[in-house]
Every structure is written in structure tokens, then in C-alpha cells.
Amino acid sequence: MDRQSSDRYDFKTIEAKWQQRWAEEKPYKVSEDPSRKKYYVLEMFPYPSGRIHMGHVRNYSIGDVIARYKRMQGFNVIHPMGWDAFGLPAENAALKRGIHPATWTYDNIAYMRDQLKAMGLSYDWDRELATCDPSYYRWEQLIFLQMLEKGLVYRKETTVNWCKSCQTVLAREQVIDGCCWRCDEHVLPKTMYGWFFKITDYADELLEDLDQLTGWPEKVVTMQRNWIGRSEGLACDFPVEDSQEKITIFTTRPDTIFGVTFMSLAVEHPLIDKLIQGREEETRVREFIEKTLIEKQRLAVDEEPEKHGVFTGAYCINPFNGERVPIYVANFVLMEYGTGAVMAVPAHDQRDFEFARKYGLPIRPVIQPEGNHLAGETMEEAWTGPGKLVDSAEFTGMDWQEAKKAIIDYAADKGFGRPHITYRLRDWGISRQRYWGAPIPIIHCPECGVVPVPADELPVTLPGTNDPNGSHAPLHQQEEFYSTSCPGCGGPARRETDTMDTFVESSWYFARYTCPDNDQAPLDPAKAGYWLPVDQYIGGVEHAILHLLYSRFFTKVLRDLGYLNIDEPFTNLLTQGMVIKDGAKMSKSKGNVVDxxxxxxxxxxxxxxxxxxxxxxxxxxxxxxxxxxxxxxxxxxxxxxxxxxxxxxxxxxxxxxxxxxxxxxxxxxxxxxxxxxxxxxxxxxxxxxxxxxxxxxxxxxxxxxxxxxxxxxxxxxxxxxxxxxxxxxxxxxxxxxxxxxxxxxxxxxxxxxxxxxxxxxxxxxKEEEITIVVQVNGKVRARLQVPAAIQEEDLKKQALADERVQKFTGDKKPRKIIVVQGKLVNIVV
Missing domain, CATH: 1.10.730.10 (Isoleucyl-tRNA Synthetase; Domain 1)
Structure with missing residues (x-):
């Protein structure tokens, strides 16, 4: 062996050489081959912010190892890359620099592409896509129209989180301490129309199919299960006193319905106006609602507010016992969960208990635990455990679980209630009021109403994207964009000026990678059928809910539209950890970034x-x-x-x-x-x-x-x-x-x-084996073939377990066992 050699390798020359060779020879370019088993490895595609960071390096290195390993194992490996290129961050960055968002985005893509190539990542670059390219969002617009036709898209008025500075709606997750996650301006409630995807139509399937995801981290599956939040219980109507109106509640605890002592409504409940109109409480209730709506913007997603409420002056009737129940508006009731109305049973719900104590409302136990007696005046907290019903008419004496079904059946028989299933999941609001996003392909006509853009007129493109000096104001400020004619009657009409939430683009990109050049349809079912599902998906756990849930929803929709033949998009999921420096996640704001x-x-x-x-x-x-x-x-x-x-x-x-x-x-x-x-x-x-x-x-x-x-x-x-x-x-x-x-x-x-x-x-x-002599009281009784590196305790156990040795040891307990390593074992009995 010649020990004389170069001390260090010339990585600059070597890496440049091989990157050029891979670019020229394209060894990672693939096509469908039914004779070979495919493998689809994918890292979550990046937002082109300007430069890759160490989190990217880690994420993409992991994916590249898997891709190269699977190729060497003989798989036909698809390993694509693209850009999640729309969104408010790019728009704000471009505005700050006085350039067009398209210029900013495509310059960043070019720079980051070179960085990724410098890492030697084995991507099939011929499949590259950018979600801001009209050739991509054209098909997204067509999918929108097809979903609209199937009843999976609708428009409604709703209260949203509005950032005045950014001039857009924010998801609740984007409101931090009451402020916009981007500009730190205070967020306010605003009522406006928006477009929604009916993800709730797939709630059951999204929940049930979680059982298929055995290749996902259990933590992520649990997070999705909780987010969907399926609950079974009773939907029951409480008639409003002296009115034709009724308040519908949903409860998972029908066994406690005889313990209702007040009703709580969310501040957004549509019945409040009618309940308070003309009453002396009206002004106070309206002031409370306005204050609560503002405070809600300042709460973190999972933060519980201090409980406050106000009496409306109105009463409803408990249909089970005919009692008058005072109706309150409470800040802890959420309109987006259940019906926005909660029957309050303070003896058996801790939030109701705290509210009742605060406002001096009755606490009436109707579930008594075994061996104890609860009294409302002396209870220190709500009892949420098991027990038997008391003070509950003919249901008194029943076990609480048995009573749930009996009470639901009773309500259904009497016509004022029914068994019901509800979900925590709410429909997906996709409307955004900015420029840099995929336009929603709808026209509003004074005569015809809401009219879809004809499919042959897609894509509806953003104005000015081919002009570096073109306007990139929000679309509702660009008359040349929104002023149009109706496809139905030909009269003057207005284009929809909302753009789609960028989560829409990232919910189906993995499927478009299978046929990125297809100019006839969003997907080629044959190609998608060969490559999908993704065998290994890699990305941060912060995407556990929104992106991954939306991707699962879109996969099922695309299946039902005839484009896909799979139920789930990602067979296996790896959520990699963060890169930490100086005790914190690397970030520009913390000044701990390594380039x-x-x-x-x-x-x-x-x-x-x-x-x-x-x-x-x-x-x-x-x-x-x-x-x-x-x-x-x-x-x-x-x-x-x-x-x-x-x-x-x-x-x-x-x-x-x-x-x-x-x-x-x-x-x-x-x-x-x-x-x-x-x-x-x-x-x-x-x-x-x-x-x-x-x-x-x-x-x-x-x-x-x-x-x-x-x-x-x-x-x-x-x-x-x-x-x-x-x-x-x-x-x-x-x-x-x-x-x-x-x-x-x-x-x-x-x-x-x-x-x-x-x-x-x-x-x-196979480890090398040696022969060990086994003696009992100094006489050879057996020979064992054991691994050369066997541990002493294992050797003793094997010697004692040998049948030949047991003939001479019987049931006698050894006084001592002598081991001469590598030679013999002597058992003294």
C-alpha cells in the first residue's frame, strides 16, 4: 500500500465537474416504466425567499440520500423540485424594494435553483414548476370551476380577521397576540364575502383514512384527528320564549340536560339581534360584542380568554322540563364550533362552572358519583366523571352512559331533538384580497349573478406580470382587471378580485409533478397512476395540520373528479427536526443564521x-x-x-x-x-x-x-x-x-x-464460533459451539440450559460457576 498521497481533495474542482456532468447527461431524468417498480421521494417545495437556509440543506439532503439509495436498489425513482411562489411575503418584499412581485420571485428562483444545484441534489429538473406560472394556475382555476359544479365551492358572508395594513384576510393561525404575523399591525374583525371549499363534505373520510397512514408519525396523525374533531351527541331545539325562534344546541352530554341553568351564545350568533332588539339590555350587549370581537383577535389560537358574559334579557325553554333558561352572550363560546350556542350545565362543565360562579347563576348537579353527594352550593369544581342520574325525571337512576342514548331517543320521539354528528373542522376559506395569487375565475353580473369564467378562457392571468413596471396593486384597485363583460348575457360585469389562498397551490403540486408539461388537463391519469402516491414525503412538523390536511382533501377531490385513483397522497411522512444555534432555531431575526x-x-x-x-x-x-x-x-x-x-x-x-x-x-x-x-x-x-x-x-x-x-x-x-x-x-x-x-x-x-x-x-x-468445554464438579459433561465474543453471563446461561449438563445438575442450585474465557465453564453443585 503506497502511503504517499495528496493530503486534501480539491472539492471545488470535483464538485463543479460532476455538477456539469449531471446537468449534461441528465441521469436523474425519468419516465414511466411499467416493468420497473417506482419510488416517489419528495421534499416539501420551498418558498423562493431569496436564499436557501440550513433547514433547506438538511431537508433536501435527507431526500437526496433516499432518492440515490432507492435508485441503487433498482427502483425507478422520481425526485422533482419546484417553487411555492405565490403569496403575501413576496408581494410585501417586492413593495418594499419598489419592484414587481414577479421580478422578485423569478430572480429568487434563479438564485435558489443555482444553490440547490451546487448541493448536488439529484432532481429531475425537467419537471420543475413554479406555482405563479399561468401554465400551473390555469389548471388550478379549472379544478376550482369543476369543484364549483360539484357543489364543493360556495360564497358566503362571514366575519374575518382583517389586516388593514396588508389589506387582506388572515387565517386565525396568522394572528399573533392580536397582530398580523407579517406587519405587526393590530388585526380587526370585518364582515365580508369570501369563497369556501367544502372540506367538511370529506370530514368522515379524512378522519377514517387516518387509520391507513401507518407510515406517518403518530403525533401528526393525532393532531389531524383532533383538528377534524368528530363528536357524536344530541342536537336539540330550545324554543325562545314569546317568539317563533328557537336556539339549536349540540351536546355530547345529553345525560346532563336536566342540569341546564343558562344558555350561552357566541358573540357572532345570528339570533342575537332579534333577542335584544328593543330591550333595555340592547346597548350593553352590543358594547360587549364589539369589545369581545376586538379582544378575540389578540388571542393565540389555543388561548382561553378570561370568561365574561352579558344577559340578553331573553329566555328560552328547556324542552325536557319546561324550565325558563336565561340567555347570555359569552366570550368563550365559539361560533365556528357546534352551533354557536351552548346549553350551560355548570355542575358538569368547568367553563360553565366558572361562569356561573362569576355571575351568581344556579349550579344543579344531575350526575352523582358513587359514594359521594354533590351539592351545587358547596362544589369547588365541575364533576365531569361517571355516575348515576338524579333529578332527571324518568331517567333518574340510570347510569350516565346508558342515559345518553335513552335521552337522545326520547328527544327524537318527541320531535325536538335528534342524534347528530358534528366536527371541529370548518370549511376552508380560500379568499385573499391581494395581488400576488391565483385569480379566482368568477364574474359577477348584475343580471346573471355569479357566473363561472368559461374553461376555454382560462387562465385568468394577473395583470402586469410581463411588465416589470406594471401595476401590482390589489386586484380590487385595478379597474382594467375587474371591468369585463358577462359570458352569459354580454352585459357589463365585474371580475372577482379575490385571489386564492396559497395553500391551494401546495395542495396538489405533488400530482402535477407527474405531468408538468401536460397542456390538455391538470393531470394525466395514466402518468399520475404510475407515480402516485408519494412513497416518502419529507418536511417540517409545522405543516402537520393545514398543508397536509388540505393535500389529503385535494387528493380525494381530484380522485372524485376522475384525475387520480388514490385515496391518500403520501404513504410515508418524515418530519425532520429544526436546525438550532445558540439555543434557538436559526432565523434572521435572532441573528444566528449560518449561510x-x-x-x-x-x-x-x-x-x-x-x-x-x-x-x-x-x-x-x-x-x-x-x-x-x-x-x-x-x-x-x-x-x-x-x-x-x-x-x-x-x-x-x-x-x-x-x-x-x-x-x-x-x-x-x-x-x-x-x-x-x-x-x-x-x-x-x-x-x-x-x-x-x-x-x-x-x-x-x-x-x-x-x-x-x-x-x-x-x-x-x-x-x-x-x-x-x-x-x-x-x-x-x-x-x-x-x-x-x-x-x-x-x-x-x-x-x-x-x-x-x-x-x-x-x-x-456469522460471528466466529469457538468450542467451550462444560464441566460439572470438574468432569467434562458437554461441549458448546458459541460466538467468540459471547458475554460471560450469556455463556453461563447457555451452559446451564444444555440438556447434557442438566442430567448432572438436576434441580440442584449451583454453588458457583467458574468461567475460563474462551476455554471452559465449570459448574460446582
Whole structure:
């Protein structure tokens, strides 16, 4: 072995060479091949903000390892990339810089594309798409129209979170401490019309199909199950006193309905106006509603407000016992859940209990726990546990669970109630009031009403996108856009000026990747049928609800429209951890960002990739460590020197090897090589723990490096060659430029991309066995074949369990067991 070699590898030259070669030869371009098993690996596509960050590096490196590994296993791998390019952040950034959002977005895409190519990621770039391209959102508009035709789209007036500064609606998740997540301006309630997707039509299927998602983290499945929030119970009508109106409630606790002492309405409940009109309480109620609506904007999504309410002056009637029930407006009742009206049972609901105590309202227990007696005057908290019914007419004495069904049946028989299923999930409001988004393809005509844009007139494009100086004001401020004629009657009409929520684009992009150039339809069912579903999806857990839920909904809609033949979009989901520095997630605002481009310039893409993969398992947070980057660089240079100092072993034709024919040194290296292949394969297949895979290769590298000069001179050439080839093949998915270059330098004429994943010799995985003599009271009674590295306690157990030994030990307990390691066991009884 020639120990003289170059000290460090020239990563700049090597990486530039292989990136150019991959760009020219396109080894990652794929097409449908029914004779081969497909594999679809996908990382969540990025928003083109300007530069990639270390979270991108980690995410895309994980996906690239999987893609390269699966190719080497013989799969037909699709691995695409594109851009989630619409949205308010791009619009605001462009406004701040005085340029057009299209200019800002496409310049960023060009820069970030170059950064991704500099990482050596094995994408099929011919499938690249950008959601702001009319050739993409044209089909999104057609899907909208087809959903409208099927009754899955509607328009309604609703109270929304309105940011005056950004001039747009915000999702509740985008309101932080009452302020806009982008501009920090206070958010106010506003009533306006908006477009909605009827995701609730798929609530049952979205919930039931969660059971299919065995390849998803249980945490994400649970989050979706809770978000959908299916509840079974009683829908019941409480007539309003001296009125033809009624208040419909939904409860999962019909067993407590005789304990109702007041009714709580959400501040947005449509009946409030009628209840308070002309009453002395009217002014006070309206002031309370206005104050509550403003305060609601300042609450975090899961924050519980301090409970406040106001009496409306009106009463309703409990249909079960005829009692008058005072009607309150309360700030803790949510219009978007249930019916916006809650029958208040303070003895058995903690929120109602606190409200009742605050306002001096009655607390009436109707469920008594076994061995205890609850009294409303002395209760310190609500009782929500099991028990038997009391003071509940003919249901008194029933077990609480038995009573639920009996009371529902009674209400249904009497005609004032019915069994009902409700969901926490609400329909998806997709209207946004800004410029940089996909226009909603609707025309409003004074004569014809709401008229869909004819399909042959799609896409409805954004004005000014081809003009760097064109207007990019919100569409409702651009008369040349909204002024049009009606497709039905030909009269003057107004285009819809809302654009679609950007979650719409990201809810079906993974399907469009299968046929990005199709100019006849949104999807080609044959191509989509071959590639989908995505076998492995990778992205942050922060997308657990909205993006992933919307993608599941869109998949089912596209199936029902005839484009897809699958029920779920993503078979397996990996949610990678964050990149942490100085105890916090890397972010510009915290000033703790490490620029990947700087790392690539200093160390190379392969070192950057290797560090991100080695520093932590993918599902855990990665703690930034500059020494770790240095360590990754040193390791690659050590491998580089090792291969270059061993080039002579590649000059001879490899020989067939039988492990039994090898000497001790050769056998140890041969065994270690095949154990490493098995360990790396298991680490990737089991849980994508690339850190343990890389560690295994490091151990093999160290074993070769530890050979003495004499051992190195006598090592079997084929054994050494196999070990070095295994290192290059196993590391190739992690550090592709580096391994491709060394593969070529060692005389191979094929690309490593085309090489199969190494397989291990089963004989080599078997540990060497030795013969152990077993004595009982000093006399030989048995001989055992055991692994050479067996632990002493395991050896004792195996000796005691041997049938031949048990003939002489019987049921006697050994006084002591003497072990001479590697030779004998003496059992003294």
C-alpha cells in the first residue's frame, strides 16, 4: 500500500465537474416504466425567499440520500423540485424594494435553483414548476370551476380577521397576540364575502383514512384527528320564549340536560339581534360584542380568554322540563364550533362552572358519583366523571352512559331533538384580497349573478406580470382587471378580485409533478397512476395540520373528479427536526443564521451535506456545531487519502473469495466490510438514521487505517478493494461528488449512479464460533459451539440450559460457576 498521497481533495474542482456532468447527461431524468417498480421521494417545495437556509440543506439532503439509495436498489425513482411562489411575503418584499412581485420571485428562483444545484441534489429538473406560472394556475382555476359544479365551492358572508395594513384576510393561525404575523399591525374583525371549499363534505373520510397512514408519525396523525374533531351527541331545539325562534344546541352530554341553568351564545350568533332588539339590555350587549370581537383577535389560537358574559334579557325553554333558561352572550363560546350556542350545565362543565360562579347563576348537579353527594352550593369544581342520574325525571337512576342514548331517543320521539354528528373542522376559506395569487375565475353580473369564467378562457392571468413596471396593486384597485363583460348575457360585469389562498397551490403540486408539461388537463391519469402516491414525503412538523390536511382533501377531490385513483397522497411522512444555534432555531431575526453558501465555499457541498446528516437523527433537532463541520471535512479527506494510497488494489482483477480461506487479518476486514454493509442498509431501511450509517462507515475506514505497514503490504488485494468499494458505494448517497470522483479515479468506467447497492455475504455476518468445554464438579459433561465474543453471563446461561449438563445438575442450585474465557465453564453443585 503506497502511503504517499495528496493530503486534501480539491472539492471545488470535483464538485463543479460532476455538477456539469449531471446537468449534461441528465441521469436523474425519468419516465414511466411499467416493468420497473417506482419510488416517489419528495421534499416539501420551498418558498423562493431569496436564499436557501440550513433547514433547506438538511431537508433536501435527507431526500437526496433516499432518492440515490432507492435508485441503487433498482427502483425507478422520481425526485422533482419546484417553487411555492405565490403569496403575501413576496408581494410585501417586492413593495418594499419598489419592484414587481414577479421580478422578485423569478430572480429568487434563479438564485435558489443555482444553490440547490451546487448541493448536488439529484432532481429531475425537467419537471420543475413554479406555482405563479399561468401554465400551473390555469389548471388550478379549472379544478376550482369543476369543484364549483360539484357543489364543493360556495360564497358566503362571514366575519374575518382583517389586516388593514396588508389589506387582506388572515387565517386565525396568522394572528399573533392580536397582530398580523407579517406587519405587526393590530388585526380587526370585518364582515365580508369570501369563497369556501367544502372540506367538511370529506370530514368522515379524512378522519377514517387516518387509520391507513401507518407510515406517518403518530403525533401528526393525532393532531389531524383532533383538528377534524368528530363528536357524536344530541342536537336539540330550545324554543325562545314569546317568539317563533328557537336556539339549536349540540351536546355530547345529553345525560346532563336536566342540569341546564343558562344558555350561552357566541358573540357572532345570528339570533342575537332579534333577542335584544328593543330591550333595555340592547346597548350593553352590543358594547360587549364589539369589545369581545376586538379582544378575540389578540388571542393565540389555543388561548382561553378570561370568561365574561352579558344577559340578553331573553329566555328560552328547556324542552325536557319546561324550565325558563336565561340567555347570555359569552366570550368563550365559539361560533365556528357546534352551533354557536351552548346549553350551560355548570355542575358538569368547568367553563360553565366558572361562569356561573362569576355571575351568581344556579349550579344543579344531575350526575352523582358513587359514594359521594354533590351539592351545587358547596362544589369547588365541575364533576365531569361517571355516575348515576338524579333529578332527571324518568331517567333518574340510570347510569350516565346508558342515559345518553335513552335521552337522545326520547328527544327524537318527541320531535325536538335528534342524534347528530358534528366536527371541529370548518370549511376552508380560500379568499385573499391581494395581488400576488391565483385569480379566482368568477364574474359577477348584475343580471346573471355569479357566473363561472368559461374553461376555454382560462387562465385568468394577473395583470402586469410581463411588465416589470406594471401595476401590482390589489386586484380590487385595478379597474382594467375587474371591468369585463358577462359570458352569459354580454352585459357589463365585474371580475372577482379575490385571489386564492396559497395553500391551494401546495395542495396538489405533488400530482402535477407527474405531468408538468401536460397542456390538455391538470393531470394525466395514466402518468399520475404510475407515480402516485408519494412513497416518502419529507418536511417540517409545522405543516402537520393545514398543508397536509388540505393535500389529503385535494387528493380525494381530484380522485372524485376522475384525475387520480388514490385515496391518500403520501404513504410515508418524515418530519425532520429544526436546525438550532445558540439555543434557538436559526432565523434572521435572532441573528444566528449560518449561510449554507458560505459553508459550501469553505468546505464544499459534500462536507456540508455530511455534517447535516451525521449531526443528529433526522427527526431530532440538529444543534449547529462548527467543530462538527471540521470533523466531517477531516473524515472525507481521510477517506480520500486512504483510497489514493491504495490504488494498486484496483489494478488487479478481483478474485472470488471464501471467508474460510482467508487469514486472520483478511478475514477480519472482510467480515467488517459486510457487517458495515448490513448496518448501513438497516439504518436507512429502518428509520433513516443516516448518522448511525455514517458512523458504521467511519468504523470500517478506521479499521483499514489501523493496518500496520506489514499488514498493509500483505493484505489480500481483493479484500481491500471490496472494502474501499463498499465505502464509496455506501457513502455515495450522502456525498455524491466525492464518491463519484474516487470511483472514477479507481478505474471504474461506469457511473456510481448506475451501480447497485452493495449486498453482504451471509457467511461473513456469522460471528466466529469457538468450542467451550462444560464441566460439572470438574468432569467434562458437554461441549458448546458459541460466538467468540459471547458475554460471560450469556455463556453461563447457555451452559446451564444444555440438556447434557442438566442430567448432572438436576434441580440442584449451583454453588458457583467458574468461567475460563474462551476455554471452559465449570459448574460446582
Amino acid at each position: 449554507p453558501s458560505d459553508l459550501i465555499d469553505q468546505y464544499g457541498a459534500d462536507t456540508t451535506r455530511l455534517f447535516s446528516l451525521f449531526a443528529a437523527p433526522p427527526e431530532k433537532d440538529l444543534e449547529w456545531n462548527a467543530q462538527g463541520v471540521d470533523g466531517a471535512s477531516r473524515f472525507l479527506n481521510r477517506v480520500y487519502r486512504l483510497v489514493n494510497s491504495s490504488l494498486d488494489c484496483f489494478q488487479e482483477e478481483p478474485q472470488d473469495i471464501r471467508i474460510s480461506d482467508l487469514n486472520e487479518t483478511d478475514r477480519a476486514l472482510y467480515r467488517k466490510t459486510h457487517q458495515t454493509i448490513q448496518r448501513v442498509t438497516d439504518s436507512i431501511e429502518t428509520n433513516f438514521h443516516f448518522n448511525t450509517a455514517i458512523s458504521a462507515v467511519m468504523e470500517l475506514t478506521n479499521q483499514i487505517s489501523r493496518l500496520t505497514a506489514e499488514q498493509a503490504a500483505r493484505i489480500h488485494r481483493t479484500v481491500l478493494r471490496q472494502a474501499l468499494e463498499a465505502i464509496l458505494r455506501l457513502l455515495f448517497p450522502m456525498v455524491p461528488h466525492f464518491c463519484a470522483e474516487l470511483w472514477e479515479q479507481t478505474g471504474h468506467t461506469t457511473l456510481l449512479d448506475q451501480e447497485p447497492w452493495p449486498t453482504c455475504d451471509p457467511e461473513a455476518l
